[in-house]
Amino acid sequence: MPDNAAPPVCLTIGTSDSGGGAGIQGDIKALASVGCFTATVLAGLTAQNTTGVLSRHPVPVDFLRAQFDAVRADFDIRAVKVGTTWSAAHLLAIAELLADLAVPVVVDPVMVSAAGGALGGRDARAALIEALLPLADVLTPNVAEARLLTGDETSGPGELAQRLIGLGAPAVVVTSGGDGEDWFADGLTALRLDRPAHRTGAEHGAGCAHSALITGLRAHGLPLSQAVLEATALASGAVRDGLTSIGRGVHPVDVLGLPARAPGRATAV
Ligand SMILES: Nc1ncnc2c1ncn2[C@@H]1O[C@H](COP(=O)(O)OP(=O)(O)OP(=O)(O)O)[C@@H](O)[C@H]1O
Numbered sequence: 001m002p003d004n005a006a007p008p009v010c011l012t013i014g015t016s017d018s019g020g021g022a023g024i025q026g027d028i029k030a031l032a033s034v035g036c037f038t039a040t041v042l043a044g045l046t047a048q049n050t051t052g053v054l055s056r057h058p059v060p061v062d063f064l065r066a067q068f069d070a071v072r073a074d075f076d077i078r079a080v081k082v083g084t085t086w087s088a089a090h091l092l093a094i095a096e097l098l099a100d101l102a103v104p105v106v107v108d109p110v111m112v113s114a115a116g117g118a119l120g121g122r123d124a125r126a127a128l129i130e131a132l133l134p135l136a137d138v139l140t141p142n143v144a145e146a147r148l149l150t151g152d153e154t155s156g157p158g159e160l161a162q163r164l165i166g167l168g169a170p171a172v173v174v175t176s177g178g179d180g181e182d183w184f185a186d187g188l189t190a191l192r193l194d195r196p197a198h199r200t201g202a203e204h205g206a207g208c209a210h211s212a213l214i215t216g217l218r219a220h221g222l223p224l225s226q227a228v229l230e231a232t233a234l235a236s237g238a239v240r241d242g243l244t245s246i247g248r249g250v251h252p253v254d255v256l257g258l259p260a261r262a263p264g265r266a267t268a269v
């Protein structure tokens with residue numbers, strides 16, 4: 001009999017942020033905040049803090065495969081997030097590995113300038129569009145990433161979302177951070193998602209949290225539109241509650257309500 005209380009297992013494929021706020025580390029926290037257990041496949045590492053990425057190191061594709069095989073052999077994976085993935089070779093391997101895993105795949109195409117991401121070169125862009133998009137449940141670029149993928153330098157998030165549907169994504173959320181204008185499109189509808197724009201300076205990891213939250217909510221069986229609306233509200237709340245005393249740059253988001261968990265403040269059960 002299925003154990004309905006068991007947390008669903010999600011897999012995140014991406015890159016380590018030594019600063020702990022974004023990347024794989026951010027994903028683990030965001031997924032935990034919606035009651036998911038997280039397995040991880042690292043495509044690379046960054047030496048990073050809240051002021052930026054200082055150095056990067058890719059994981060060999062063979063070792064990415066070894067991590068995936070280990071996790072796949074042991075867990076009942078319910079949803080997958082693909083984040084920062086480095087190169088066309090990494091992307092093609094990931095697409096091959098995910099091809100027969102019939103679960104929602106959330107693709108967050110992180111830019112090279114942020115962390116050594118998927119969109120660095122023409123080959124990587126082509127691999128993402130040709131190999132990974134057909135497997136995706138939803139694509140979650142920010143405006144800059146959407147512009148890079150489409151080659152459209154001028155359009156706003158609504159039009160970019162439609163263009164990405166034209167490139168083969170079944171559904172898209174184009175986010176625009178502090179501008180507060182996110183757009184959802186799925187080929188049938190296109191709608192602007194209403195959310196506040198907070199000015200806390202604590203946005204590090206917001207995009208990673210957003211796509212990980214969609215992944216976690218999909219693992220719980222929520223329909224995509226509902227998962228997107230809830231993830232948008234939760235990610236925005238994580239910026240509002242961000243940890244402004246941590247780091248000297250763009251402070252990290254907080255999805256877990258950490259201050260309330262300090263000894264003496266936690267509610268006993
Ligand atoms: N200033 C903000 N106020 C409220 N919500 C925000 C803000 N910035 C980000 N968010 C939340 O985070 C989500 C992702 O936003 P954003 O466009 O910043 O992602 P991103 O640029 O991909 O982030 P990252 O650089 O961390 O990858 C938004 O949908 C929103 O819910």
Ligand SMILES: Cc1ncc(CO)c(N)n1
Pocket residue numbers: 014015016017022023024046048083084110114115204205206207208
């Ligand atoms: C590893 C990593 N992935 C994604 C982002 C985007 O926030 C980041 N800063 N670092």
